[in-house]
Amino acid sequence: MSLPLILGALPGGKYAVYIWPAYGVTVLGFAWMTADTLVRAWRWRRKAQAQEAMRQTSPQS
Amino acid sequence: MLSYLANPLRFMRVSRWLAPILGGGAAVLIGLGLTLGLRTPPDYQQGDTVWIMFVHVPAAWTAMLAYAALGAASFTSLVFRHPLADQAAKAAAPLGAVFTGIALVTGSFWGRPMWGAWWVWGDARLVSVLVLFLLFLGYLALRASIDDEVKGARAAEILALVGLINLPIIHYSVEWWNTLHQGESILRKGGPALAPVYLTPLLLAGLGFSLAFGALWLVRTRAEVWRRRAVSLELQTALR
Incomplete structure (x- = not known):
């Protein structure tokens, strides 16, 4: 089954091939923004906390 | 409010509970707006393609909101040399680029x-939004291309301020020039030209997209605060 055929079966009639890819691009954009933002926040928070822990445990030279 | 949040410790404390609230509100409003939007009848001229409006227009509004946020944060950073403002500017740019990309692609x-063309170079609205996209990318590229983080930030902030002139051009492009893109239908004299059946879901989705930007912006700014903290601690440890 081809993609235009699948899209044609969705609501939107003859315009479904334009409507659903537009929604798909929007979902992809939101998914990327959310995932990248959360991963970035988690990673830097962990690194900062690890550095703070290291600083507290290591003796000053 | 802004001066209250300018203190990084206070910002981290407030953004910790504000970001999930904005994110939750965004999910509810976008869900409601799109559910109502996808139940609207076909437009007498546009048919079912009117459904694209419920993602295209909110994405375009949010792209402009993101650029205004980038411009305001860049101004604050340049004039008052506030590090949190620079972190906020850096956090807004990639989000703005994605919202502008969504607006451009869904518009195509x-x-x-409707027009028989994916893109029309002679249309002022389309080209000015493309310029907005390039401004976001230019800001990110300029920051990344200069090794000295402070110098890179200054150069990118100046570019962001110059690019602010593009916001009124985007808004008034449909009035100043003859364009294929339809004229202003919401913020216009005499009230919105849209029927309530289309206007309500559009406004709900628009507010939802804006709240989503707000939530993501706060979390990205928090990540940038953590990054600078980690880098600074790493340097201090190395210098011991």
């Missing part, structure tokens, strides 16, 4: 069946 999916 609407333009093909």
Whole structure:
């Protein structure tokens, strides 16, 4: 089954091939923004906390 | 409010509970707006392609909101040398680029069946939004291309301020020039030209997209605060 055929079966009639890819691009954009933002926040928070822990445990030279 | 949040410790404390609230509100409003939007009847001229409006227009509004946020944060950073403002500017740019990209691509999916073309170079609205996209990318590229983080930030902030002139151009492009893109239908004299059945879901989705930007912006700014903290601690440890 081809993609235009699948899209044609969705609501939107003859315009479904334009409507659903537009929604798909929007979902992809939101998914990327959310995932990248959360991963970035988690990673830097962990690194900062690890550095703070290291600083507290290591003796000053 | 802004001066209250300018203190990084206070910002981290407030953004910790504000970001999930904005994110939750965004999910509810976008869900409601799109559910109502996808139940609207076909427009007498546009048919079912009117459904594309419920993602295209909110994405375009949010792209402009993101650029205004980038411009305001860049101004604050340049004039007052506030590090949190620079972190906020850096956090807004990639989000703005994605919202502008969504507006451009969904607009193309609407333009093909309605105008018979994916893209029209002579249309001032389309070209000015493309310039907005390039401004976001230019800001990110300029920051990344200069090794000295402070110098890179200053150069990118100046570019962001110059680019602010593009916001009124985007808004008034449909009035100043003859364009294929339809004229202003919401913020215009005499009230919105849209029927309530289309206007309500559009406004709900628009507010939802804006709240989503707010939530993501706060979390990205928090990540940038953590990054600078980690880098600074790493340097201090190395210098011991």
